[in-house]
Amino acid sequence: MRALHLALFLPLLSVLAAPRAVAETADPNLWVTNGTVFALQQHEGTLYVGGQFSEISPATGAGVIFDPQTGASVPGFPKVVGRVFAAAGDGAGGWYIGGLLTNVGGQPRANLAHIASNLTVTSWNPGTNEAVLALGVGVSGTLFIGGDFTTAAGQPRTRLAEIQVDGSATTWNPGPNGIVWALAITGGSVYAGGDFTFIGATPRNRLAQISTSTAVSRR
Numbered sequence: 001m002r003a004l005h006l007a008l009f010l011p012l013l014s015v016l017a018a019p020r021a022v023a024e025t026a027d028p029n030l031w032v033t034n035g036t037v038f039a040l041q042q043h044e045g046t047l048y049v050g051g052q053f054s055e056i057s058p059a060t061g062a063g064v065i066f067d068p069q070t071g072a073s074v075p076g077f078p079k080v081v082g083r084v085f086a087a088a089g090d091g092a093g094g095w096y097i098g099g100l101l102t103n104v105g106g107q108p109r110a111n112l113a114h115i116a117s118n119l120t121v122t123s124w125n126p127g128t129n130e131a132v133l134a135l136g137v138g139v140s141g142t143l144f145i146g147g148d149f150t151t152a153a154g155q156p157r158t159r160l161a162e163i164q165v166d167g168s169a170t171t172w173n174p175g176p177n178g179i180v181w182a183l184a185i186t187g188g189s190v191y192a193g194g195d196f197t198f199i200g201a202t203p204r205n206r207l208a209q210i211s212t213s214t215a216v217s218r219r
Helices: 010-016
Strands: 005-011 037-043 046-052 080-089 093-103 111-114 132-137 142-149 160-163 180-186 190-194 208-209
Touching: 093 132, 093 142, 142 180, 142 190
Parallel strands: 080 132, 132 180
Antiparallel strands: 005 046, 037 046, 080 093, 093 111, 132 142, 142 160, 180 190, 190 208
């Protein structure tokens, strides 16, 4: 028998009472459930929700940060539309995020975004044409990205790229022949893991150490 849950949606009272300037625009403040909604009934400013769910809460988007001491979510993080697969600190209290993203904090972004320590979305906007799955910050502050893309910052880059702080791509271009799922940066090396069997013309079976200066696989 299908489980059925009923929620008394009191936070919707003010939302339902507010006028709608554009009927086609989805309300970003509407709460969401963790399962399917089968029935709705509005009565005297209250929306009753029924379906196959166990939780109902405000919509946060695909990115949330938590207080390391209390474990509570920190309000104000820009709402992410899409899926976040990787995040890396920028060294100044902010974050780089990567994934399958289309919008962050109301700003169009193609799979990459930078969020400053004050929780604003910066103008940094290199973009890729497909998913970013791994991130790593280099010693010089550049961002190494891995994934399933073939262009990054408007340049041909196959699954690995290095992005500068101004959002442009460096000439670093190892060119693995398969998806990169993981990155680790140590000194002058990028360690990459994934589904590849070559880095450029060099055979490398799913793990590789790549020079940050020459883009050549060391082992």
